[in-house]
Amino acid sequence: MKIKIIISLLVFVITATAFIYNKPPHKLTYLKLVIPKGWPKPSNDIFLANPLTEEGFVLGRKLFYDGRLSKDGNFPCAGCHQQFAAFATYAHDFSHGFNNSFTKRNAPALFNLAWMKEMHWDGGINHLEVQPLSPITGTNEMAETLPGVLAKIKEDTAYQRLFKAAFSDGIINSQHLLKALAQFTGSIQSYNSKYDKVKRGEDSFTVSEAAGYKVFLANCNGCHKEPLFTDNTFRNNGLPLNEQLKDMGRMGITGNPADSLKFKVPSLRNCSITFPYMHDGRFLSIGNVINHYRTDIDTTQKILDELLKKRLIISNQEKLDLTNFLTALKDEQMLRDPRYQEPNYIYRSPDIH
Amino acid sequence: MKMPSVFCWLFFLTSCRIAGAQVNKQPQPDIKVTFVNIINKLPLVLDSAKYINCFKETFTISRLNYYISNVSLQTTGKKTIPELNSYHLINEEDTASKSFSFFISPNQYTSLSFLIGVDSLKNVSGAQTGALDPLNGMFWTWNTGYIMFKMEGNSPSSSVVNNKIEYHIGGFSGANNVLRKVHLNLNDTFFIHQEKITEIIIKVDLDKIWNAQHDLKIMKTPVCTTPGVLAAGIADNYSKAFEIIKIIHQ
Numbered sequence: 019m020k021i022k023i024i025i026s027l028l029v030f031v032i033t034a035t036a037f038i039y040n041k042p043p044h045k046l047t048y049l050k051l052v053i054p055k056g057w058p059k060p061s062n063d064i065f066l067a068n069p070l071t072e073e074g075f076v077l078g079r080k081l082f083y084d085g086r087l088s089k090d091g092n093f094p095c096a097g098c099h100q101q102f103a104a105f106a107t108y109a110h111d112f113s114h115g116f117n118n119s120f121t122k123r124n125a126p127a128l129f130n131l132a133w134m135k136e137m138h139w140d141g142g143i144n145h146l147e148v149q150p151l152s153p154i155t156g157t158n159e160m161a162e163t164l165p166g167v168l169a170k171i172k173e174d175t176a177y178q179r180l181f182k183a184a185f186s187d188g189i190i191n192s193q194h195l196l197k198a199l200a201q202f203t204g205s206i207q208s209y210n211s212k213y214d215k216v217k218r219g220e221d222s223f224t225v226s227e228a229a230g231y232k233v234f235l236a237n238c239n240g241c242h243k244e245p246l247f248t249d250n251t252f253r254n255n256g257l258p259l260n261e262q263l264k265d266m267g268r269m270g271i272t273g274n275p276a277d278s279l280k281f282k283v284p285s286l287r288n289c290s291i292t293f294p295y296m297h298d299g300r301f302l303s304i305g306n307v308i309n310h311y312r313t314d315i316d317t318t319q320k321i322l323d324e325l326l327k328k329r330l331i332i333s334n335q336e337k338l339d340l341t342n343f344l345t346a347l348k349d350e351q352m353l354r355d356p357r358y359q360e361p362n363y364i365y366r367s368p369d370i371h
Numbered sequence: 372m373k374m375p376s377v378f379c380w381l382f383f384l385t386s387c388r389i390a391g392a393q394v395n396k397q398p399q400p401d402i403k404v405t406f407v408n409i410i411n412k413l414p415l416v417l418d419s420a421k422y423i424n425c426f427k428e429t430f431t432i433s434r435l436n437y438y439i440s441n442v443s444l445q446t447t448g449k450k451t452i453p454e455l456n457s458y459h460l461i462n463e464e465d466t467a468s469k470s471f472s473f474f475i476s477p478n479q480y481t482s483l484s485f486l487i488g489v490d491s492l493k494n495v496s497g498a499q500t501g502a503l504d505p506l507n508g509m510f511w512t513w514n515t516g517y518i519m520f521k522m523e524g525n526s527p528s529s530s531v532v533n534n535k536i537e538y539h540i541g542g543f544s545g546a547n548n549v550l551r552k553v554h555l556n557l558n559d560t561f562f563i564h565q566e567k568i569t570e571i572i573i574k575v576d577l578d579k580i581w582n583a584q585h586d587l588k589i590m591k592t593p594v595c596t597t598p599g600v601l602a603a604g605i606a607d608n609y610s611k612a613f614e615i616i617k618i619i620h621q
Contacts, residue, residue, distance in 0.1 A: 142515065144495050146497070147498040148505065152512040155512055192500070193500040197497070200498075
C-alpha cells in the first residue's frame with residue numbers, strides 16, 4: 019500500500035513538473051482569407067509571417083477605431099477610412115488631420131488589400147504591415163509618434179488582455195500593433211456586389227447595367243481589370259499637373275522621369291461612394307471622370323499611358339449605362355458588415371471634421 | 372507494475388529536459404565587436420567639437436546612427452560562419468549600442484564581414500522588432516525602407532536652413548542601392564578559444580564621408596534624404612571608413 023501511495027505521489031509531482039515545463043499551448047482561432055472563385059491568388063501572402071487569427075483581427079479592429087493612435091485623440095484610422103464610404107473618406111477630396119490640416123492626397127478606399135502589392139497612390143509602401151506608420155506619424159494626419167501610441171495603449175488593461183490573446187508573449191510593441199492592424203485591414207474584403215452576384219448567377223443586370231458592362235469591357239478593363247477592377251499598376255492618365263500640390267506621383271518614389279505623374283490605378287469596386295476621384299479628388303462625380311477620358315485627357319504629356327493616347331469614344335447613352343454598371347459594383351454587404359464595425363458600435367451621426 | 376513504468380517514462384522525459392537545459396548553459400566561445408567612431412584621428416564628440424574636413428570646411432556632428440547587419444567571420448578553410456539574427460543599430464549617444472557579442476564556434480578565422488545597413492529582405496518583410504523596430508527612427512514612412520546610415524550636424528559651409536548637414540542614407544534596390552559590404556582582414560589568423568572573449572575593435576573614421584571615393588563638399592551637398600545617386604556616392608565613401616585597430620583576447 020505504502021509503496022503505491024509513494025509512487026502515486028511521485029507520479030503527481032513529476033506530472034506537475036512536466037506541466038510547468040510544458041506550458042499549455044497558446045490558443046488561437048485561425049481564420050482564412052476568402053479567395054472568391056475565379057480570383058487570382060493574393061499577390062503576396064501578407065499573412066505568411068502574420069497568421070490571420072480571430073484574436074489578431076479583434077485587436078486590429080480595436081486599434082483601427084481608437085483615437086489614441088493620434089496625438090490629440092481625434093483621428094483614429096477610421097476617421098478617414100469610414101466603413102460607409104468603403105473605408106475612404108466620404109465626400110472629401112482631402113481628409114482632415116491634426117491641427118486643422120489637410121492631407122495631400124485623397125484617402126484611398128480599403129478592401130481586398132491582400133491583392134495589393136504596394137500601398138499609397140505612388141506605391142511608396144511595400145508591405146501592408148508598415149503602411150499605418152505613415153498616417154500615424156504624418157503631422158497633417160494623426161501626428162503621433164510610435165512611442166507615444168505605445169505609452170498610451172500599454173496602460174489600458176483591455177489592450178493588455180487583447181495583446182496577450184493575439185500574441186503568445188503578449189508584448190505590446192510596435193511590431194504586434196502593426197501586425198494586428200494588418201490582420202484587420204487585410205481582412206476587409208469586397209466580393210458581394212451586384213456584379214459579383216450576377217457573375218455567380220444569383221442576380222441579373224438591368225438592360226442599362228448590361229450595356230454598361232459592355233462599355234466597361236471595351237474601354238476600362240485594360241487598367242481596371244476584373245475581378246479586382248484594378249491591375250495594381252501605376253499609370254499616367256493624362257491629368258494635368260496640380261500646380262499647387264506639384265505631386266509627381268510614382269516619380270517621387272522611383273526618381274525615374276519615366277514615372278512622371280503616374281499614380282496607382284484604383285479599384286472601381288464601390289466607386290459610387292468613394293467620390294471625389296483621382297489622387298487629389300479633383301472630380302466630384304463618375305460623370306466628371308468619364309468626361310475626362312472622353313474629352314479632357316492632356317494628350318500633350320510625354321509619358322501618357324499607351325491605352326489613353328486616343329481619347330475614349332463614349333456616347334452620352336453609354337456614359338449613363340457605364341455609370342449604372344459602376345454603381346452595381348457597390349458592395350452593401352461589406353459596407354454594413356458588423357465584423358468591420360467599431361466594437362460596441364452605437365449609431366451616431368458621422369464624424370464630419 | 373503499471374505505475375512504475377509510467378513513472379519511469381516521466382522520469383526519463385523530465386531528465387531529458389534537464390539534460391537539454393544543462394547543454395544550453397555550458398559556456399560558449401564568445402566574440403565581441405566594438406565600433407569607435409572618430410573623425411580624422413580625433414574622438415567624435417557630439418554637438419560641441421568642431422572638425423575640419425579636407426576641403427577646409429568646418430562642421431559639427433549632432434547625431435550619428437547606422438545599421439550593421441549580417442556579420443560573419445571567415446575561417447582559414449574559407450567557410451563563412453554567420454552571426455544569427457545579426458542586426459545592430461549603432462547609436463553614438465548610447466555606448467552600449469556600440470558593442471555587440473555573439474556565439475561562434477572555436478575555429479581559426481581570417482576575416483570579418485558585415486553589411487552597412489539592413490539587407491533588402493528585411494526592407495520588404497513588414498513590421499520588425501528589436502534593432503529593426505521602426506520606433507528607432509530609422510525607417511521611412513513615405514518610401515518603405517530603412518535609413519541605413521544617419522548623420523546630422525551643422526556647418527557654416529551649408530547654405531540650407533540653420534546651416535544643417537543632414538544625411539539620411541537609404542535605398543535597398545536597383546542601381547542606387549546603398550547597401551555596402553565591408554570585408555576586414557584580421558591580419559594574423561587567430562583562433563577563437565573556448566571560454567575566452569575575443570574583442571575586435573573597429574575604428575570608423577567619418578572624415579572619409581567627404582572624399583574617400585567621391586569628392587563631396589558640404590557646400591555642394593549638405594543634405595541627402597532620398598535614395599539616389601548622391602546617397603549611393605555617400606555610401607561608397609563611408610564604406611571606406613571601417614578599419615580594425617585592435618584585437619584583444621581577454
